[in-house]
Amino acid sequence: MKKPASVASLTEFGRVRLSKTFFMRDFLFSDIASIHGFNNVPDNPDLAIAAGTRLCEDLLEPLQDRFGRIAVRSAYRSAEVNGFGNDMQRAGKSGYNCAVNEANYAGHIWDRLDAEGCMGATACIVVPSFWDRFNAEGDWQKLAWWIHDHLPYSSLYFFPKYWAFNITWHERPVRRIDSYVKPSGCLTKPGMANHAGSHEEEWEPIFQSRQRAQLTRIT
Numbered sequence: 001m002k003k004p005a006s007v008a009s010l011t012e013f014g015r016v017r018l019s020k021t022f023f024m025r026d027f028l029f030s031d032i033a034s035i036h037g038f039n040n041v042p043d044n045p046d047l048a049i050a051a052g053t054r055l056c057e058d059l060l061e062p063l064q065d066r067f068g069r070i071a072v073r074s075a076y077r078s079a080e081v082n083g084f085g086n087d088m089q090r091a092g093k094s095g096y097n098c099a100v101n102e103a104n105y106a107g108h109i110w111d112r113l114d115a116e117g118c119m120g121a122t123a124c125i126v127v128p129s130f131w132d133r134f135n136a137e138g139d140w141q142k143l144a145w146w147i148h149d150h151l152p153y154s155s156l157y158f159f160p161k162y163w164a165f166n167i168t169w170h171e172r173p174v175r176r177i178d179s180y181v182k183p184s185g186c187l188t189k190p191g192m193a194n195h196a197g198s199h200e201e202e203w204e205p206i207f208q209s210r211q212r213a214q215l216t217r218i219t
Contacts (some may be wrong), residue, residue: 001045010041016049019056023063025050025076027123032088032096038081040110048076051110051121055169059151060123063167066146068129073164075123077108107168120170122156126162134206135163137182144177144187146203 004010014025033040044046064070077085077098085098098104105112106120113119130143140163147153147167154170158179176189188195 003043003045004041013041013045018049018053022056022060024049024052024205025073025192030074030077030081032085033081036084036086038078040076040078040081041120042078044111047119048111051106051119051169052076053122059153059167059169060125062151063127063147067127071128073124073126075108076105076110076121079109079112082109098166100209106170116172118171120168122166122168124164124166126164129204130206131162139163140179140181141187142203143205145199146206148175148177148188149199149203
């Protein structure tokens, strides 16, 4: 597939269905592109579709099936958009939180392979139903451990607002969780004592709380 270069071709590209409920258009909005007039579309649409399909089918759909609707905060960035965002960040401008392009290949830049020749894709998402019930300090870890135990993610990075987090699918998953939220830093990575085994005691309160709420409504 060629890079979309007209309204008609971009419309067709946006209609590409990546999974049961997600379409390519869901991931193309960019605040940077919108404000500065960039076209946030892939140079390699086929690679972006392939990586986005894995992100959606392997990670986002299972999350949505378990917790209800997912809100996509940001996702795909073209190399042009991400590079501009990184330039603005290094210039000290607020609101531009983009790493250098090379660090975002197979991350937010879906249509580039990383330095090892691997494919990947990142989206920043919010799980509203989780935030509504678990918004006390440290509660984000419940969701992080559920994902760790159930989904083939590569990396997670949590943020304070609504417990938004970057979730990455990658051909060679690193299985690492970090956070800007207290307790900040690395929650787990290979080699840490807490990495292996079940963490049911951490995430089970999510479902106990849901069961109590359902019983309250019934009675």
